[in-house]
Amino acid sequence: xxxxxxxxxxxxxxxxxxxxxxxxxxxxxxxxxxxxxxxxxxxxxxxxxxxxxxxxxxxxxxxxxxxxxxxxxxxxxxxxxxxxxxxxxxxxxxxxxxxxxxxxxxxxxx
Amino acid sequence: xxxxxxxxxxxxxxxxxxxxxxxxxxxxxxxxxxxxxxxxxxxxxxxxxxxxxxxxxxxxxxxxxxxxxxxxxxxxxxxxxxxxxxxxxxxxxxxxxxxxxxxxxxxxxxxxxxx
Numbered sequence: 001x002x003x004x005x006x007x008x009x010x011x012x013x014x015x016x017x018x019x020x021x022x023x024x025x026x027x028x029x030x031x032x033x034x035x036x037x038x039x040x041x042x043x044x045x046x047x048x049x050x051x052x053x054x055x056x057x058x059x060x061x062x063x064x065x066x067x068x069x070x071x072x073x074x075x076x077x078x079x080x081x082x083x084x085x086x087x088x089x090x091x092x093x094x095x096x097x098x099x100x101x102x103x104x105x106x107x108x109x110x
Numbered sequence: 111x112x113x114x115x116x117x118x119x120x121x122x123x124x125x126x127x128x129x130x131x132x133x134x135x136x137x138x139x140x141x142x143x144x145x146x147x148x149x150x151x152x153x154x155x156x157x158x159x160x161x162x163x164x165x166x167x168x169x170x171x172x173x174x175x176x177x178x179x180x181x182x183x184x185x186x187x188x189x190x191x192x193x194x195x196x197x198x199x200x201x202x203x204x205x206x207x208x209x210x211x212x213x214x215x216x217x218x219x220x221x222x223x224x225x
Contacts, residue, residue, distance in 0.1 A: 032212035034212060041198075041219075042219070043114075043202075043216035043217050043218045044153065044200070046213065049213060090212075092211065094211070095207065096211070097155050097158070097166070097211075098155070098211075101152065102151070102152055103152055
């Protein structure tokens with residue numbers, strides 16, 4: 001079983017819809033949970049990070065962590081064509097390297 | 111300002127060439143990273159510098175040689191590369207390799223093609 005599992009997609013949704021992106025993980029020692037957005041041929045951009053369980057909101061983006069289920073989610077409200085990108089989940093223990101998911105390709109259809 | 115800059119944007123080199131990639135950050139971060147990313151794959155960690163000292167080398171071949179001249183600059187020297195080394199090379203920085211190591215900010219990358 002891989003440490004971090006993420007469905008590669010592609011995921012296509014109509015503009016304005018709520019997008020749900022998810023990852024599961026196996027290592028219960030992970031403490032930090034991150035979401036990166038990567039546009040084609042660009043570097044990843046840190047969207048949000050969460051420490052331990054709970055929710056975090058930033059504008060149209062909400063990150064959720066459920067450590068009991070080893071499951072994290074990113075919700076995008078009122079999705080826009082400019083949200084079309086690859087979304088990478090990532091996680092780490094303190095003082096340790098980041099483990100990335102494979103990324104989910106998201107297409108927002110105008 | 112959460113900006114990491116990288117030069118050049120694109121690089122084509124032959125297998126006998128020597129070239130260098132450069133990375134710069136002015137966020138006062140004390141940890142800097144080199145990653146390699148192949149198409150449709152996540153970034154793979156290559157090296158970590160903490161307070162200008164190499165702290166992690168992920169068993170990278172010696173044809174890749176990192177250098178950290180000061181806390182704002184990171185170089186990656188390339189020599190005798192193979193075509194399979196063609197990839198997007200990403201630099202990142204974080205406040206530290208301790209508590210701040212999860213908060214990494216990436217540059218736009220250098221797209222390297224080895225012919």
